[in-house]
Amino acid sequence: MNNQAVECHGLSRRFGERTAVSNLAFNVPRGSVFGFLGPNGAGKTTTVRMMVGMLRPSAGTVRVLGMDPISEGELVRSKCGVMLDNVGLYDRLTAIQNLQLAAKVARFEKGEGRKRIEEALYRVDLWDRRNDRVSGFSKGMRQKLGLARALMADPELLILDEPTAGLDPASIVMVRDLLVSLVQKSGITVFLCTHLLAEAQRICDHVAIIQGGHLVASGDPNKLGKQGVPTFRLTLSGGDSDKMRRLALPKDGQLTALGREEWRVSVAVPEDIESIVKTLVGANIGVRAVIPEQVSLEEEYLRLVGSEKND
Structure with missing residues (x-):
């Protein structure tokens, strides 16, 4: 069969x-x-x-x-x-x-x-x-x-x-x-x-x-998000939006604001997160948490197709 x-x-x-x-x-x-x-x-x-x-x-x-x-x-x-x-x-x-x-x-x-x-x-x-x-x-x-x-x-x-x-x-x-x-x-x-x-x-x-x-x-819906790109959720203090967006990220790094103190960063390889944390600390931005995460199917869907209002 x-x-x-x-x-x-x-x-x-x-x-x-x-x-x-x-x-x-x-x-x-x-x-x-x-x-x-x-x-x-x-x-x-x-x-x-x-x-x-x-x-x-x-x-x-x-x-x-x-x-x-x-x-x-x-x-x-x-x-x-x-x-x-x-x-x-x-x-x-x-x-x-x-x-x-x-x-x-x-x-x-x-x-x-x-x-x-x-x-x-x-x-x-x-x-x-x-x-x-x-x-x-x-x-x-x-x-x-x-x-x-x-x-x-x-x-x-x-x-x-x-x-x-x-x-x-x-x-x-x-x-x-x-x-x-x-x-x-x-x-x-x-x-x-x-x-x-x-x-x-x-x-x-x-x-x-x-x-x-x-x-x-x-x-696989659990592996579809960002097609396996390493992603981390950062909880920070003292990092306003302008300061965060001026940061020099490693090649292919992407930074997305989730809330006032919550950010998501995508990197080329997991080791890049170490240099990002050093950069944050050097810019007097407090790093309270760094959590590896998998982008949800919902987030990947919205990234690929956008909002239905714009279809």
């Missing part, structure tokens, strides 16, 4: 003159949680739609569970649980009726469908609301029901587009624990599009960041 759940090579999609996705290349290992990150309009949903055969690539290839989503789309979708950005529920139906309709479309046997519906509703903590009309559901409850529908397929690959949007903190933790449990106990692969970077760093084995349809970074 191919050990990659998803394989993208030179994947591109154009809409007229606009290129939504350009030359994407990444793999998603089976039995992992893969985070697909990027601002609104970066190309995440377009990529997902190509993965499930809803859009034909303009160039390049994508294979899902070893299959071509275009020529083998029905088989691909039968092995995937998919929750896109638009959950697409029927407001006039109850929660359980929505899932019963999904079970009928999937052609489950009656007994099997009933079993899967019950399990899915319990998993997302909606069993007690199963007979309530969806029209009265909050956005978070709709997200939970959309996730339950995706889980009904007993999928090999679970593709989720912002599954925690609108959820309260307790429900976010519930979804996070559920996804981790699915991977660890059932070997499911989770492809997760999300804006919650702290959650992505907590549960994802690999991440890919896209901006403007281009892949800008990929790898």
